Amino acid sequence: MRALAVAGALALLLGGCGAPDAPLRAVQVWARPAPAGANGAVYLQLENRGAQDDRLLAAATDLAAQVELHRTHVHASGAASMSAQPAIDLPAGRTVELAPGGLHIMLIDLQRALEQGTTFTLTLRFEHADPLVVEVEVEQR
Amino acid sequence: MSSLSRLHTLLAAAALALGACRPAAPELHGSPLPDPQPAPNFELAATDGAVLRLSDLRGAPVLLFFGYRACPDVCPATLADVRAVFEQLGAAADAVRFVFITVDPARDTPEQLAAHLDRFDTRFIGLSGSEQALRAVWEDYGVAVIPEPPDSGGAQWITHTARLFLIDGQGRLVTTYPFGTPRQELLADLRALTGEALR
Numbered sequence: 223m224r225a226l227a228v229a230g231a232l233a234l235l236l237g238g239c240g241a242p243d244a245p246l247r248a249v250q251v252w253a254r255p256a257p258a259g260a261n262g263a264v265y266l267q268l269e270n271r272g273a274q275d276d277r278l279l280a281a282a283t284d285l286a287a288q289v290e291l292h293r294t295h296v297h298a299s300g301a302a303s304m305s306a307q308p309a310i311d312l313p314a315g316r317t318v319e320l321a322p323g324g325l326h327i328m329l330i331d332l333q334r335a336l337e338q339g340t341t342f343t344l345t346l347r348f349e350h351a352d353p354l355v356v357e358v359e360v361e362q363r
Numbered sequence: 364m365s366s367l368s369r370l371h372t373l374l375a376a377a378a379l380a381l382g383a384c385r386p387a388a389p390e391l392h393g394s395p396l397p398d399p400q401p402a403p404n405f406e407l408a409a410t411d412g413a414v415l416r417l418s419d420l421r422g423a424p425v426l427l428f429f430g431y432r433a434c435p436d437v438c439p440a441t442l443a444d445v446r447a448v449f450e451q452l453g454a455a456a457d458a459v460r461f462v463f464i465t466v467d468p469a470r471d472t473p474e475q476l477a478a479h480l481d482r483f484d485t486r487f488i489g490l491s492g493s494e495q496a497l498r499a500v501w502e503d504y505g506v507a508v509i510p511e512p513p514d515s516g517g518a519q520w521i522t523h524t525a526r527l528f529l530i531d532g533q534g535r536l537v538t539t540y541p542f543g544t545p546r547q548e549l550l551a552d553l554r555a556l557t558g559e560a561l562r
Contacts, residue, residue: 322440
């Protein structure tokens with residue numbers, strides 16, 4: 223845990239969202255405010271500026287009892303369903319958007335509230351690239 | 364001007380003159396119903412402890428959504444949309460009602476719903492009830508509610524219709540909006556309906 227915190231602080235010093243030469247960059251990382259005990263969702267854009275395809279395999283934060291990668295499907299009928307994703311593909315040279323009503327990082331059973339105007343850190347793990355510690359802004363959008 | 368284009372001009376003028384004789388129904392976004400009918404009435408437990416009937420809200424446009432508190436993505440996204448639209452409506456938002464009916468009666472009591480909705484806008488009304496009472500309302504509105512088996516971590520999600528329903532001041536269901544409808548479209552329609560109600 224301490225190593226993670228140190229890594230987080232280091233990543234923040236380096237610019238928060240990946241070193242300049244890192245192939246993967248996370249931008250516009252945010253989550254809505256939510257009370258403790260509720261579920262939350264993190265949205266972001268993941269840029270793969272490298273030459274190699276990669277995959278987001280997992281995300282971690284001690285703020286939630288459980289973190290999963292999810293996709294919402296809105297069907298033609300108007301019904302919305304969700305399914306856990308084993309990974310999210312990040313093709314080389316592309317930006318993948320995790321946005322409301324689509325892909326998102328699900329925070330299940332928040333251990334404390336996500337308060338408007340605060341931030342928290344989330345660690346993203348990839349198939350190839352080094353883990354990325356990102357700062358999530360809590361705001362109502 | 365050719366005789367054909369003169370004819371067109373005449374026809375256009377005639378159409379305008381005829382149109383002016385009766386108030387044009389506002390052109391609504393989403394999927395407007397061609398022949399709006401009274402929205403199915405319901406009677407459910409409100410977040411303030413009282414019983415609320417849809418018919419009690421007659422006179423105010425009503426935006427209606429079906430969702431649940433543990434829903435982490437489409438429900439908060441829709442609540443945030445309506446919250447933003449209310450903000451932009453300003454004082455006119457007081458003439459509009461937003462009603463959120465749970466699809467998760469086992470986990471959403473009126474009190475819990477109230478706390479949840481208050482985080483978005485304290486004017487939002489949450490309704491819950493027995494599964495039997497709710498099921499009748501879901502069916503009346505064609506709302507699918509499909510509890511999914513618990514996922515690997517034990518979380519319980521519910522597949523549900525994520526449309527917004529718009530009911531006018533006369534209690535007629537006038538249009539429905541798919542998830543992700545631009546806020547500007549909701550805003551324009553509510554402005555049209557509240558403007559109409561004020562006339």
